[in-house]
Each structure stands twice: as structure tokens, then as C-alpha cells.
Amino acid sequence: MTVRFLKMKTLTISLACIGILGLTGCNDDNDKKVIQVPEPIEKGAWSTGDLHVHTIQSDDAQVKLADVLDLALNKYSLDWMLLSNHLRLEKRDHEGNDLINGSIAFSQGMKEFEVPYIDSLIKNGKYPNKTVYSAFEWDMPTHDHVNIGIGIENQNNSKNLKAVEEFEYLFTNKDKKYFSNDILSKYSEGDRAFSSHADSVKALKWIKTNYPNSYMILNHPSRGVGKYSPAQIRELHDTAPDIFYMIEGMIGNQMEPNRGGYETAYIDDNLVNRSYGGVDYYVAKVGGLWDSLLGEGRHIWNIANSDYHFTVGSGKYTSGYAPGEYSKTYLWKNGNSLADVVKGLKDGRSFGVYGDLINALDFNVNVNNKTYSMGQTLTTTKGDNVTVTIKFKSPEYNNEQFPFNSGNSANSKPKVDHVDLIVGDVVPKYEANSSNYNNAKNSTTKVLARFTSKDWKTDANGFNVITYKMKLDKNQYLRLRGTNLGVDVEGETKNGEPLIDLKNETVDHQQRFNEINKRNYADLWFYSNPIFLNVK
Numbered sequence: 001m002t003v004r005f006l007k008m009k010t011l012t013i014s015l016a017c018i019g020i021l022g023l024t025g026c027n028d029d030n031d032k033k034v035i036q037v038p039e040p041i042e043k044g045a046w047s048t049g050d051l052h053v054h055t056i057q058s059d060d061a062q063v064k065l066a067d068v069l070d071l072a073l074n075k076y077s078l079d080w081m082l083l084s085n086h087l088r089l090e091k092r093d094h095e096g097n098d099l100i101n102g103s104i105a106f107s108q109g110m111k112e113f114e115v116p117y118i119d120s121l122i123k124n125g126k127y128p129n130k131t132v133y134s135a136f137e138w139d140m141p142t143h144d145h146v147n148i149g150i151g152i153e154n155q156n157n158s159k160n161l162k163a164v165e166e167f168e169y170l171f172t173n174k175d176k177k178y179f180s181n182d183i184l185s186k187y188s189e190g191d192r193a194f195s196s197h198a199d200s201v202k203a204l205k206w207i208k209t210n211y212p213n214s215y216m217i218l219n220h221p222s223r224g225v226g227k228y229s230p231a232q233i234r235e236l237h238d239t240a241p242d243i244f245y246m247i248e249g250m251i252g253n254q255m256e257p258n259r260g261g262y263e264t265a266y267i268d269d270n271l272v273n274r275s276y277g278g279v280d281y282y283v284a285k286v287g288g289l290w291d292s293l294l295g296e297g298r299h300i301w302n303i304a305n306s307d308y309h310f311t312v313g314s315g316k317y318t319s320g321y322a323p324g325e326y327s328k329t330y331l332w333k334n335g336n337s338l339a340d341v342v343k344g345l346k347d348g349r350s351f352g353v354y355g356d357l358i359n360a361l362d363f364n365v366n367v368n369n370k371t372y373s374m375g376q377t378l379t380t381t382k383g384d385n386v387t388v389t390i391k392f393k394s395p396e397y398n399n400e401q402f403p404f405n406s407g408n409s410a411n412s413k414p415k416v417d418h419v420d421l422i423v424g425d426v427v428p429k430y431e432a433n434s435s436n437y438n439n440a441k442n443s444t445t446k447v448l449a450r451f452t453s454k455d456w457k458t459d460a461n462g463f464n465v466i467t468y469k470m471k472l473d474k475n476q477y478l479r480l481r482g483t484n485l486g487v488d489v490e491g492e493t494k495n496g497e498p499l500i501d502l503k504n505e506t507v508d509h510q511q512r513f514n515e516i517n518k519r520n521y522a523d524l525w526f527y528s529n530p531i532f533l534n535v536k
Contacts, residue, residue, distance in 0.1 A: 044334040046360070047079035049341065050323040052137070052147055052219060052252055052305035056096040057109055058085040062310035065094040065117055068323070073130050076324025076399070080131035080331075080341050083114065084147045087136045087168055089178070105178040107165040110134055115161065133338050136164065137219065138171070141199045144227045147217040150207065152342045163211050171203040197232055201239055208240040215342060217246040217303070220253075222273050222281045223262050230289055231438040234430065237298060245299055246345065249283030249290065250352040250527065251275060252307025254326055254520050255318035257512065259501040266500075277483070277498030277525050278354055284498050286422060291442035294477050294530055296429040301345070301375065301529045303329045304352030312405055316509045318516065325399050326520065328353050330361065332373075348375025348529045351480075356398035357414045357524040360463065362391040363480055365531050367472075377532040382473055386533070390419060390451070390466040390480065391459075403510065404517040412521060419482040420496065421468060423448040426475040426532065448478075450487075450496065472535050480528035492523055 054061035055068045063071075065083075072078045090109040091099055094117050104112075115134050121127060135149035150167060151160040162182075169179045169187060173194045176184060193199035207214050216236075221228060236244050251260040259278050264270040276284035283290045283302050293300050304327040309319045321327065330351050333344030344350070351361050351374065364373045367386040372378040380386070400412040424445035430436040449468055456464040487496045504519065506512040 044332050047331050047333055047341075047344075048324065048328045049078050049080035049082070049131075049331060050306050050308075050327070050329065051082045051135075051217060051246075051303060051345075052084050052248060052307045053081055053323050054085055054137075054307070054309045055083065055094065055114070056092055057090055057094055057106070057114060058137075058309070059088060059091065060086070060309055062313055063308070064096055065114060068308065069118075069121070069127070069132065071325075072323035073127050073132075076322060078324040078328075079129075079336075080133075081323055082133045082135045082147070082149060082341075084135045084137040085110070085114070087138045087164075087172060089174065103178075105165070105168055105174055106136060107161070107168045108178070110136070110164060111161045129336050131336055131338055131341050133341075138167075140203075141171075141194050142197050142227075143200060143232075144221065144224050145219040147219055148207070148214065149342070150214045151211040152213050152215070152338050160211075166210075167203070167207070170206065171199065201235060204236060204240045204243065208243055212242065213339075213342075214243050215246065215345065216240075216244045217248055218244075219248045219305075219307070220251045220260060220262070220280065221247055221249075223251075223260070223264075225264055225270060225273050229438055230292065230440045231432075233289070233293070234437055235432065237293070237300060238432065241299065242346070245348075246301050246303050247280075247282060247290070248305050248307075249280045249302035250304030250327060250354065250525075251278065251280050252305045252327060253309070253320040254278055254354075255311070255320050255513070255516055257504045257516065259516075259520070262501070266502075271500065275501045277485075277492075277523055278501065278520065279498065279525060279527070283527060286447065286497065287424070287442050287445035289440045291422075291424050291445040292439050294479070295424050295426055295442040295444065297426050297475075297477075297532060298429070299348060299375070301348045301350060302352060302527055303345075303350065304354070304527075305329070312513070318404075318513055321399075326355055328356070330359075349373050350375070351526060351528040353524075353526040355400065355414060355521050355524040356395050357416060357482065357484055357526050358392045359395045360391075360393050361480075361526070361528060362389070362463070363528050363531070364389050365478065365533065372531055374529040374531055377534050379534040379536065380472060382535045384472050384535075386470055386472055388421065388466075388468040388470065388478065390421070390456075390468075391463040392416065392419070392482070393461075393463050398521070400517070400521045402514065402517075404513040410521075414524060415484055416464070416482050417452065417484050417486055418496070419451045419466065419480060420447045421449045421451070422446070422479045422481065423476055426477055426534075447496065472533055475535055476533045477530040478533065479530040480526075482526050484522075484524045498523075498525070 055065040072081045089103040091103045094113040150163045253261040260275045262275045264273040306323045331344045332349040367380045394414045400410040402410040456466045
């Protein structure tokens with residue numbers, strides 16, 4: 001969907017100077033007239049994508065590469081997809097055939113199977129105007145999984161494939177027999193680092209030094225107990241803010257009995273390691289860790305992914321929805337290249353959605369006739385009045401099926417019940433040696449305003465439009481969330497806050513599938529990225 005905005009800029013021009021009066025001088029201020037001159041048209045378009053997708057080349061996935069591509073790019077019409085198979089030993093090719101000579105390093109599998117196959121499809125015009133990229137998911141030492149894309153300017157050339165092999169050798173514990181002589185002659189055993197948090201930081205520094213056009217995402221960040229401390233996340237961001245700027249707050253694997261695969265025991269100490277409305281605690285908790293990071297002005301964006309492995313396995317297991325079926329990241333970008341996608345991701349003009357609750361969102365702040373959108377920073381003077389505008393709409397139907405995975409549409413119409421405008425204060429970034437460096441809360445964050453259908457009007461294009469005025473007196477940020485649920489729904493929300501997702505323990509497989517699917521589509525959310533308000 002291409003959207004362009006034409007803004008008007010006010011200029012004062014002397015009529016004499018432009019010759020309207022036939023004069024040659026510009027001395028008479030009485031001849032001046034105010035006119036409206038159009039500003040340049042904003043270039044770009046909204047797109048949809050997924051940054052966390054597995055194929056059968058991952059040891060725990062079951063779907064062939066060709067089928068994953070067709071699901072994502074054709075059936076569910078994603079514009080871009082970033083594959084992320086595990087950086088582990090690989091025993092199958094892209095079609096699921098067992099490798100004759102046993103397991104190989106994933107970097108070799110990427111080079112021999114994944115990348116050549118994708119290249120051949122693109123060269124034959126299979127997916128015009130689509131972007132597909134081969135990233136990988138790394139078991140970060142002492143932490144959890146992160147997605148890494150190395151050298152995004154052209155992922156399929158020999159230099160960048162070599163970069164993946166270098167990284168796999170240096171920062172995993174695989175036997176040296178899995179690597180080429182080029183790698184073994186370039187690096188010694190002493191260069192390897194795969195055991196500690198310090199090694200994780202070292203890996204990020206290595207990427208920053210050697211392949212700065214890269215990205216790293218924290219996947220399902222709260223899924224494991226004690227996997228990250230707030231201080232460690234801050235250290236990673238301070239190490240390479242232009243590489244680590246995304247967290248997967250809207251997690252995949254939504255068809256698991258424990259939503260998102262968040263399986264820790266239901267005890268008080270583990271409440272931060274569960275999902276809430278299908279969203280990681282970091283993001284779902286107002287005033288939680290994400291808000292604490294934003295409260296320092298850190299540009300760390302939330303994204304929504306599928307983490308797709310398979311839909312139904314062995315007739316009795318479910319994992320997640322296909323890419324684009326349930327979770328989507330909407331991204332504003334200018335162009336179809338991989339560099340265009342990554343630039344858009346870094347800019348932060350994006351929002352995440354479950355179950356197609358909305359399919360369009362324009363969230364901006366206007367001050368002194370200047371408009372700022374998600375990911376941007378507004379700078380103005382204390383006491384200025386600003387206008388917040390929220391425009392959104394929902395599709396006629398979403399992808400819900402009944403029975404689950406039957407291909408039969410449930411004819412489900414998503415509808416937003418309310419939208420929350422969330423605000424938090426911004427303070428100077430915490431120093432590494434300060435006690436606040438390990439802070440996981442932002443006590444200033446709150447729901448500033450809650451809007452229901454009584455508060456919005458529908459325009460001629462079908463957008464629901466909300467306007468809200470506020471006066472700025474300090475540095476803050478604004479972000480949005482919305483849901484199809486009421487403010488107090490038993491087992492789902494309390495005072496507008498999402499409640500913890502409970503495990504489905506139904507024994508009959510098909511009944512369990514249907515119940516999980518119904519649970520997910522009855523509990524839909526969207527989250528925007530923030531707009532920062534900088535007051536001079």
C-alpha cells in the first residue's frame with residue numbers, strides 16, 4: 001500500500017520581487033503576500049514482513065523451503081521475509097532429504113542449498129518485487145536465541161556467505177572438521193569465543209568491526225528464566241546500537257499449548273517469563289523493561305514474527321502459524337532491496353499486529369506544522385501544544401479457520417475495542433557503572449488516554465480517526481497498543497491490562513488445536529513503536 005503525504009509550507013513573498021507589479025525593486029513590505037507552497041512528497045510505502053522463519057534445514061522444523069516461500073509470499077502476501085534457520089549442524093537439504101555424508105555446518109548448508117535455490121527462483125521471476133534474505137538464528141552464549149543478518153548489502157555473494165562461516169566458526173563450539181581450510185588458516189583456536197556473556201559482547205563487536213551493515217534481534221527474550229539481565233541488554237545495545245535495535249516482543253509459536261512456547265512454571269518468580277495476550281512480558285507490561293529502555297531514549301523497536309517451524313506435526317503437535325497468517329510486522333520503506341528493508345527496520349516506522357486486528361495505522365504528532373511519525377524524534381519548546389493523530393482500520397476478514405488448519409474460513413471480522421495512548425518520561429541514558437543500569441522498570445509510564453469507538457470518527461477512506469491534544473513540558477515518548485478485548489474480560493484483561501496466558505491441557509488433539517486457535521483469535525493486539533518528544 002503506497003501512501004504519500006503532501007504538506008503545505010507557508011512562505012512570505014514580496015509581490016514586487018516576483019514581478020507581479022512589474023517592479024524591479026524589493027523595498028516595499030506592503031507588497032508582501034502569504035502563499036502556500038507544497039513541500040516535497042514523502043516517498044515510500046507500507047509493507048508487511050516476517051524476520052523469524054525456519055525451514056526443514058533447521059533440525060526442529062518440518063516444512064520445505066519452497067513451501068515456506070509460497071506460504072509467505074503468495075498465500076499470505078508478505079512483501080519481505082528474512083529466513084532464520086538455526087546456526088547448528090544440518091542433516092537435511094532444503095527439500096528435506098537426508099545428507100549422504102552426514103551432518104554439515106549450517107553455513108555450508110546455506111551456501112549449498114538455501115541461497116542457490118532462492119537465487120534461482122528470483123532470477124526466474126518467481127517472486128517479483130519481493131525481498132527474501134538468508135539470516136540465521138544463533139544460540140547466544142549464556143543467553144537465548146538471536147537472529148543475525150550479516151552484511152545486508154548483498155547477502156548472496158561469496159563475501160557474505162564467507163562471513164556466516166567465519167561467525168559460525170568463531171562463536172559456536174562446532175568441531176573444526178566442519179569448516180574450510182580458508183577459515184582454519186585465517187583463525188586460530190584461541191580466536192574462538194562461545195562460553196560467556198563476554199563472548200556474546202565480543203561477537204557483536206566483531207560484527208560491528210567487520211560487517212557493520214548487519215542486524216541482531218533478541219528473539220522471544222523472556223522465554224527462559226534468567227537469560228538476560230537488564231544490564232546485559234543495555235550493554236549489548238551500547239556495544240552496537242546500529243546493529244542491535246530490535247526485540248521480538250510479539251512472539252511466534254502461537255499455536256503451542258503454552259502460548260509462544262513460554263513454558264516456565266506458574267509461580268510468582270516466573271511471571272516475567274510468561275506471555276500476556278501472546279506478547280512477551282518486556283513489551284506487554286506497561287512500565288516494564290521495554291519502557292525502561294525507551295525511557296532513556298534508546299531506539300529499540302518491537303517487532304512481530306511467526307517463528308515458523310510447522311503448523312501441525314505427526315498429527316498431534318502444533319507449533320505456529322505460517323509467515324503472514326497471524327503475526328505481521330508492518331514497515332514503512334522506500335524501495336524493494338534488502339538495504340531498503342533494513343533501513344526501514346532501523347528507522348522504526350513500524351508496528352506489529354496479531355490476527356489482522358488492523359491492516360493500516362498512521363500514528364503521528366504535529367507541532368508547529370511539522371509532523372513526526374513512529375521512530376522519529378520531535379524537538380520543540382517547553383509549553384508548546386501538540387496534536388496526536390491516530391488513524392487505523394481493520395480488514396473485512398482475517399485468516400481464522402475452523403476447524404483449525406482445514407482451509408475453511410471462520411468468516412471472522414476483526415474489530416478494535418479500544419486503543420491506548422501510552423506515555424513515559426525520557427531521562428539521560430544510564431551510565432554502565434550506575435545502579436540504574438540494571439533497572440527493569442519505568443515508573444513514569446502510564447496509559448495517558450484510552451479511546452473507544454465513541455472517541456473516533458470514520459473518514460471517507462474507512463480510517464477510524466482519533467485526535468488528542470497535549471502540552472509538552474518535559475522529554476517523553478508516546479506509543480500505542482490496541483485490542484479486540486474489552487477492558488475487563490474474565491481471564492483475558494483486567495483494567496485494560498493483558499492477563500497471563502494459561503496452558504491449554506485438552507487431551508484430544510483436534511479439539512485442543514481448535515481451542516488454541518480460538519483462544520488466539522479471541523485475544524488480538526497491535527503495538528506501535530514510539531515517537532520521542534524532545535523539549536528544549
